[in-house]
Amino acid sequence: METISMKIYRILADEIINGTLAPGQSLEEIALSERFQVSRTPIRQSLRELAARGLIELRPRKGGIVISISLDELADMLEAMCELEALCCRICAERMSAVQKKQLELIHVQSQECIEKGDEEGYLELNKKFHHLISVGAHNKCLTDTMDNLRKRLTQFRAAQAGVERRLTVSHDEHDAIMAAILASDAEKSYIAMRNHATRLSIHVLEVIKERQAVTE
Template sequence: METISLRIYRTLTDEIISGALPPGSALEEIALSERFKVSRTPIRQALRELAARGMIELKPRKGGIVTSIGVAELSDMLEAMCELEALCCRICAERMSAVQKKQLELVHLESQECVANGDDAGYLALNKKFHHLICAGAHNKSLSDMIDNLRDRLAMFRAAQTGVDKRLTMSHDEHDAIISAILASDPEKAYLAMRNHTTRLSIHVLEVIKEHQG
């Protein structure tokens, strides 16, 4: 059962990722307590979890400030994400079960319909499922947790790909290479295919952020 602090944490995470709470926003304990109609104890627990994921900077006895990520730090995080997801894909090619492979195939086929129909929202949901299935297929919880943490912190920046021409087609073609390597149980090809996919996205994200800050 979901705890009060977890519910608050998830709500605030969604607001930070969506940009509803931009960098520099103050998260004050008293205000949050009034908003969610709870005591300050679950508020503090939720804020500690946000701080542990690097999404806010805690202010003793006050609350927290939504963190601002510079280009250098963002570049470091994107590089780490590229390598971790590629590593996960490599392990997945060796460990993924037959059932999990079939699930991955079905998600990939569904996403093809979204590409054909220009359904961005549908593709985004299936893309998330596609990557989560690959993480699950690696059967390594520590690696999966690290990727989830980085994915949360990078979500608002990675959304910058919305301006890429034919992005759904490009993404789906890259997924083709990834899934082919996994189904063939070829760890090296799986690693390179995922690295190519995430690196392209990371380069575009950095270009967009530099433009905005320039």
């Protein structure tokens, strides 16, 4: 179950991303406590999460300041993530163990079952496991840590595409190509399949963010 602090984090993150909370705007603990009718403890936890994702700059004992993230900066981060995920997938195809490959297959099957049931939340949870297993399967801690840090910063931006028609089906079809290449230990096809998957997602995210920001201007 999602905690109060995470619910507040998601609301504030959405408002920062769509421009409701402008760059340079102050997020005061007292004001936020009054707004959400909670104590300052979950507010502090929410602000720390926003800071960890690079959305605000914390100010000790006060709150935070909304950081300016331009579309160009977002595009740069998404481009970097595309290349890192593709590289990770290439290495994974060469290094993933037989046990990990079987786990990947099982996650993929379970994901299809979620789509058939209309279980979006379940699918998204399995999606995280699918990508995490590929990351771990590369057996390169430095690469995995770098990806994890960048993924944290991009999580809320990527979530902006929620509710798009057929997105889970398209995602699953792309996962199918990725998995097939990994199981075949084909490094180049794995790289291309993951890069295509990540690039489509990145392009879509940028389009959604542009539309959101245009509405608030």
